[in-house]
Amino acid sequence: MAYAAGVYSVTLILFITWLLMKAEIEVCKKGVVTVSPARTVLFGSTINISCSLKPKEGCSHPSNFQKLTFYQNRLRVHSQKSHLLTMQVSNLRLGTTVFVCKVSCGGHVESQVCGADISVGVTPEQPQNLSCSQLGEHGNVVCTWNKGRDTHLYTVHILQLTGPNNLDLEKQRAPYGDDLDLGISLSPASPEANYTAKVVASNSLGNSSSLPLVFSFMDIVKPLPPSDIRADFPNLSANLCTLQWQDQGPAVLNRLQFRPVHENAWKTVHITNSGGRYDLYNLKPFTEYEFQISSKLHSVKGRWSDWSKLLRTQTPKEEPVGMLDVWHMVDDLEGGLRNISLFWKNMSVSEARGNILRYQVTIREVTRNSSDVPHTLENFTSHTHFAVVLPQKDYAVAVSAVNSEGSSSPSWTFIPRQPREAPRNVLAKPQGTDGIRVTWEPPHGAATLVKEYLVEWRALGTGNSPSSPINWGRLPTVNMSTVISEHVRPHLCYQIRLCALWGDGAGCARTWADLTSKEPLTGPRVQNATAGKGTASVTWDEIPAQEQMGCLLHYKIYLQEPRSQSPSHIFEIPYEVANTSRLIRGLRPGVTYVLWMTASTAAGEGPRGNERELSLEE
Numbered sequence: 001m002a003y004a005a006g007v008y009s010v011t012l013i014l015f016i017t018w019l020l021m022k023a024e025i026e027v028c029k030k031g032v033v034t035v036s037p038a039r040t041v042l043f044g045s046t047i048n049i050s051c052s053l054k055p056k057e058g059c060s061h062p063s064n065f066q067k068l069t070f071y072q073n074r075l076r077v078h079s080q081k082s083h084l085l086t087m088q089v090s091n092l093r094l095g096t097t098v099f100v101c102k103v104s105c106g107g108h109v110e111s112q113v114c115g116a117d118i119s120v121g122v123t124p125e126q127p128q129n130l131s132c133s134q135l136g137e138h139g140n141v142v143c144t145w146n147k148g149r150d151t152h153l154y155t156v157h158i159l160q161l162t163g164p165n166n167l168d169l170e171k172q173r174a175p176y177g178d179d180l181d182l183g184i185s186l187s188p189a190s191p192e193a194n195y196t197a198k199v200v201a202s203n204s205l206g207n208s209s210s211l212p213l214v215f216s217f218m219d220i221v222k223p224l225p226p227s228d229i230r231a232d233f234p235n236l237s238a239n240l241c242t243l244q245w246q247d248q249g250p251a252v253l254n255r256l257q258f259r260p261v262h263e264n265a266w267k268t269v270h271i272t273n274s275g276g277r278y279d280l281y282n283l284k285p286f287t288e289y290e291f292q293i294s295s296k297l298h299s300v301k302g303r304w305s306d307w308s309k310l311l312r313t314q315t316p317k318e319e320p321v322g323m324l325d326v327w328h329m330v331d332d333l334e335g336g337l338r339n340i341s342l343f344w345k346n347m348s349v350s351e352a353r354g355n356i357l358r359y360q361v362t363i364r365e366v367t368r369n370s371s372d373v374p375h376t377l378e379n380f381t382s383h384t385h386f387a388v389v390l391p392q393k394d395y396a397v398a399v400s401a402v403n404s405e406g407s408s409s410p411s412w413t414f415i416p417r418q419p420r421e422a423p424r425n426v427l428a429k430p431q432g433t434d435g436i437r438v439t440w441e442p443p444h445g446a447a448t449l450v451k452e453y454l455v456e457w458r459a460l461g462t463g464n465s466p467s468s469p470i471n472w473g474r475l476p477t478v479n480m481s482t483v484i485s486e487h488v489r490p491h492l493c494y495q496i497r498l499c500a501l502w503g504d505g506a507g508c509a510r511t512w513a514d515l516t517s518k519e520p521l522t523g524p525r526v527q528n529a530t531a532g533k534g535t536a537s538v539t540w541d542e543i544p545a546q547e548q549m550g551c552l553l554h555y556k557i558y559l560q561e562p563r564s565q566s567p568s569h570i571f572e573i574p575y576e577v578a579n580t581s582r583l584i585r586g587l588r589p590g591v592t593y594v595l596w597m598t599a600s601t602a603a604g605e606g607p608r609g610n611e612r613e614l615s616l617e618e
């Protein structure tokens with residue numbers, strides 16, 4: 001609508017301008033303007049234009065000289081003291097140029113004699129790419145073509161259609177139309193009957209006609225798009241999808257395109273004589289797909305219909321495939337018990353093939369005595385971890401993922417009472433900002449029996465709660481090093497375990513590393529400092545994890561005598577996880593010391609913690 005309104009207002013302005021110019025030109029009481037060869041000329045032409053006064057219309061006083069002047073688009077271009085003014089004009093621009101002739105007497109005010117508007121344009125080009133189509137059996141024939149360059153002149157396009165039964169039709173295209181509706185429809189009754197169409201473009205400089213276009217109903221009809229498209233899964237599985245739709249007319253060819261909604265590329269199939277039905281095999285389960293269909297009336301000729309409305313549907317769920325990646329940790333407890341913690345990773349959407357509702361955990365005691373009935377524990381969880389306290393025996397554990405359609409194959413792990421041999425010389429060092437590089441050597445013994453290595457890392461100090469993230473990755477046995485780059489942040493200390501996975505259990509070695517460190521933010525808080533004879537027992541609290549700023553390397557205990565300027569004793573204690581007590585010797589009896597502690601990372605020593613008085617016995 002906005003476009004049409006724009007066209008109309010432009011047309012209106014042009015029309016008013018033309019009227020004003022016309023008014024200027026048509027006042028020709030005093031004389032005439034003649035143009036040769038014509039008032040409409042080909043671009044590049046030269047014209048002669050002359051202005052002459054009618055008898056008795058000259059200046060009244062013969063002593064007054066009279067002067068004629070030509071204006072071209074309101075600019076003075078030529079003038080002469082005469083009855084007759086002639087000039088030759090070339091280089092006229094495309095479009096309309098207005099010439100006005102005026103007279104003045106004795107240098108007084110000019111008055112109008114006459115005017116002429118000259119139209120400069122080109123002949124129409126041959127109309128190109130004429131094409132016609134008919135939408136459905138009952139639609140009208142609509143033709144389009146390319147007009148070619150602008151002629152700058154009023155140019156008429158007329159389409160002529162001839163055909164059987166003496167059909168002879170002529171129709172003119174509206175000035176601003178892009179296509180031409182012939183107002184008739186070809187009949188499917190004689191689908192092969194030939195029609196001929198031709199377009200003639202003409203203006204006052206000439207005419208030009210398109211190549212004739214010969215077509216039949218079959219060639220130009222564009223069927224209406226298929227409707228009522230639907231998809232069924234008769235086996236309730238994504239393996240078989242039956243599509244059905246309604247063709248609008250006697251379609252012999254269909255094309256179907258489909259894709260999962262989040263993919264870009266369509267898959268296309270062509271189907272002949274489908275009867276409105278097609279079976280698709282092996283779609284991905286639990287995936288939203290979109291489908292659309294178009295049709296054609298002839299296997300070779302004719303046009304494709306537009307695509308049908310898009311059908312979106314989700315394929316059915318199926319039982320999960322693949323196996324979970326399961327890892328475990330074992331803590332020995334008092335009383336011959338052990339805490340077995342299992343962890344596993346989420347399945348990918350393509351493996352899960354539905355919403356994972358829960359995980360099934362199976363723990364089976366492994367006995368060598370075949371007459372024993374193995375003790376089996378089964379449980380379900382919706383989390384990706386599970387912990388259980390059991391007597392110290394050999395176990396086989398399995399976890400599988402369960403969706404509404406079934407469960408994945410269980411992934412079995414053997415967890416023996418005794419750990420197997422661990423890799424040697426496990427070292428971890430920061431490698432710039434890329435991550436932490438871990439290197440190791442194979443375990444002693446038959447290292448060729450190692451199936452794979454597993455590197456496990458978790459931030460220290462986040463406690464042993466199951467919600468604290470534990471990360472792991474598996475490596476082939478050719479690898480003797482790896483770089484941990486995911487889920488590591490600066491200024492945190494990571495416990496890294498490198499495990500050799502044998503067929504019948506795992507052996508792990510531990511180390512610690514940080515990506516980068518800073519000095520600790522606080523010092524250790526001394527809990528208790530009790531004095532003996534020349535000795536003292538000190539206990540303290542670990543610095544909270546978020547204040548350690550990296551892996552702690554050592555503590556220092558400072559003892560300073562009253563009124564002294566500097567500490568008299570400094571004890572450096574290598575850091576050990578969970579060791580927060582120390583017995584110190586070699587102190588002077590009877591002295592009262594002030595005691596404090598610091599902690600250090602690779603970046604340096606942190607501030608001192610609280611101060612305590614320590615009075616040694618005499």
Ligand SMILES: *[C@@H]1O[C@H](CO)[C@@H](O)[C@H](O)[C@H]1NC(C)=O
Pocket residue numbers: 036037046047048088
């Ligand atoms: C215009 O005038 C010139 C000289 O007066 C003449 O040679 C020429 O043929 C004229 N051209 C036309 C198109 O009348």
Ligand SMILES: *[C@@H]1O[C@H](CO)[C@@H](O)[C@H](O)[C@H]1NC(C)=O
Pocket residue numbers: 128129146
């Ligand atoms: C006419 O159609 C042909 C082929 O489709 C194309 O290459 C050409 O550019 C078209 N001509 C015009 C003027 O649009």
Ligand SMILES: *[C@@H]1O[C@H](CO)[C@@H](O)[C@H](O)[C@H]1NC(C)=O
Pocket residue numbers: 192193194214
């Ligand atoms: C229409 O024209 C084609 C060739 O352009 C010709 O083979 C066919 O026989 C014609 N059809 C009829 C019905 O005349």
Ligand SMILES: *[C@@H]1O[C@H](CO)[C@@H](O)[C@H](O)[C@H]1NC(C)=O
Pocket residue numbers: 200202206207208
């Ligand atoms: C096109 O121009 C030619 C002369 O150039 C003329 O004989 C013919 O009648 C014109 N055709 C139309 C449709 O105007």
Ligand SMILES: *[C@@H]1O[C@H](CO)[C@@H](O)[C@H](O)[C@H]1NC(C)=O
Pocket residue numbers: 235239240281
């Ligand atoms: C669908 O189910 C039928 C009958 O149960 C079976 O014969 C056919 O092989 C199944 N098709 C697929 C693709 O699974």
Ligand SMILES: *[C@@H]1O[C@H](CO)[C@@H](O)[C@H](O)[C@H]1NC(C)=O
Pocket residue numbers: 329339340341387388389464465466
């Ligand atoms: C067993 O370990 C899990 C974490 O892996 C922990 O949450 C749980 O408290 C532990 N159970 C016992 C009895 O130590």
Ligand SMILES: *[C@@H]1O[C@H](CO)[C@@H](O)[C@H](O)[C@H]1NC(C)=O
Pocket residue numbers: 346
């Ligand atoms: C695993 O999947 C669950 C449910 O889809 C989601 O809540 C959880 O964040 C996922 N965990 C990871 C580590 O991707």
Ligand SMILES: *[C@@H]1O[C@H](CO)[C@@H](O)[C@H](O)[C@H]1NC(C)=O
Pocket residue numbers: 369370371372
């Ligand atoms: C196997 O178990 C049975 C019954 O529990 C017991 O009598 C037998 O001694 C056991 N054998 C061995 C080799 O432990």
Ligand SMILES: *[C@@H]1O[C@H](CO)[C@@H](O)[C@H](O)[C@H]1NC(C)=O
Pocket residue numbers: 377378379380
């Ligand atoms: C199964 O898990 C639930 C919840 O964790 C627990 O209450 C129950 O005791 C477990 N059953 C067995 C047999 O371990």
Ligand SMILES: *[C@@H]1O[C@H](CO)[C@@H](O)[C@H](O)[C@H]1NC(C)=O
Pocket residue numbers: 475478479480481482483
């Ligand atoms: C395993 O070793 C190969 C060759 O040294 C190396 O390209 C690859 O990155 C290593 N894999 C991992 C996970 O570190």
Ligand SMILES: *[C@@H]1O[C@H](CO)[C@@H](O)[C@H](O)[C@H]1NC(C)=O
Pocket residue numbers: 527528529530
């Ligand atoms: C400090 O140690 C003494 C002696 O060992 C003990 O009696 C006292 O309870 C301890 N105090 C704290 C706060 O641990």
Ligand SMILES: *[C@@H]1O[C@H](CO)[C@@H](O)[C@H](O)[C@H]1NC(C)=O
Pocket residue numbers: 576578579580581
């Ligand atoms: C703490 O360290 C001291 C000295 O190195 C050692 O004797 C003691 O066994 C350690 N305690 C623990 C719980 O590791």
